[in-house]
Amino acid sequence: DSGVTQTPKHLITATGQRVTLRCSPRSGDLSVYWYQQSLDQGLQFLIQYYNGEERAKGNILERFSAQQFPDLHSELNLSSLELGDSALYFCASSPNQGAAGNTIYFGEGSWLTVV
Amino acid sequence: LAKTTQPISMDSYEGQEVNITCSHNNIATNDYITWYQQFPSQGPRFIIQGYKTKVTNEVASLFIPADRKSSTLSLPRVSLSDTAVYYCLVGTNYGGSQGNLIFGKGTKLSVKP
Numbered sequence: 001d002s003g004v005t006q007t008p009k010h011l012i013t014a015t016g017q018r019v020t021l022r023c024s025p026r027s028g029d030l031s032v033y034w035y036q037q038s039l040d041q042g043l044q045f046l047i048q049y050y051n052g053e054e055r056a057k058g059n060i061l062e063r064f065s066a067q068q069f070p071d072l073h074s075e076l077n078l079s080s081l082e083l084g085d086s087a088l089y090f091c092a093s094s095p096n097q098g099a100a101g102n103t104i105y106f107g108e109g110s111w112l113t114v115v
Numbered sequence: 116l117a118k119t120t121q122p123i124s125m126d127s128y129e130g131q132e133v134n135i136t137c138s139h140n141n142i143a144t145n146d147y148i149t150w151y152q153q154f155p156s157q158g159p160r161f162i163i164q165g166y167k168t169k170v171t172n173e174v175a176s177l178f179i180p181a182d183r184k185s186s187t188l189s190l191p192r193v194s195l196s197d198t199a200v201y202y203c204l205v206g207t208n209y210g211g212s213q214g215n216l217i218f219g220k221g222t223k224l225s226v227k228p
Contacts, residue, residue, distance in 0.1 A: 002160070033216065035218075042218065042219070042220055042221075043153075043159070043202075043218040044218075045217055045218070048216065056216065058216070088156065090158050092158070103149055103164055104161070104216075106158025106159050106160070107158055109158055111156075
């Protein structure tokens with residue numbers, strides 16, 4: 001158990017809908033990261049937040065957004081869902097904002113199926 | 116952003132030592148080298164991290180030559196449960212670098228009985 005909690009574990013929704021994935025980082029961790037993993041794309045870095053502010057941005061679509069709240073939990077919002085958005089979404093956390101030697105700890109992921 | 120190159124797949128047998136090499140020719144001075152392990156449908160798990168020379172923990176060893184342009188993850192006496200994908204990441208995520216956040220294709224290790 002990494003200490004990173006993600007909900008829901010599984011989610012099935014229709015195209016065009018909007019969903020929110022939730023992540024609670026490890027106790028004391030200030031950074032939260034979101035990743036998308038699909039069969040054909042591998043593990044894709046989406047975005048990082050540190051203490052409530054966006055820190056780094058990867059291949060995140062404009063239909064997707066994220067935020068980190070004062071209690072440090074984070075939410076990933078996916079809107080106008082398409083079939084291709086079906087994937088496993090991972091949240092990860094780390095203690096700091098990414099100084100040298102930083103490592104990150106992953107949750108078990110949220111399975112999203114768009115039908 | 117230091118790019119990494121790893122073998123796509125490797126096969127081994129139980130009880131053998133497995134060495135997975137990662138090339139990172141344009142590694143920067145501040146970059147660390149981090150390895151993760153991922154089982155199907157699970158989040159990647161940190162294995163080991165190093166900057167230079169050799170690092171050893173209860174799970175693996177990491178060998179980094181003086182020029183740091185490559186690194187080798189060594190798994191002693193693998194078992195069937197070591198069958199997984201292993202990722203090599205290089206970077207710091209410091210000063211805008213995202214190297215330690217970018218996962219490549221990884222190396223799929225298959226351990227056979």
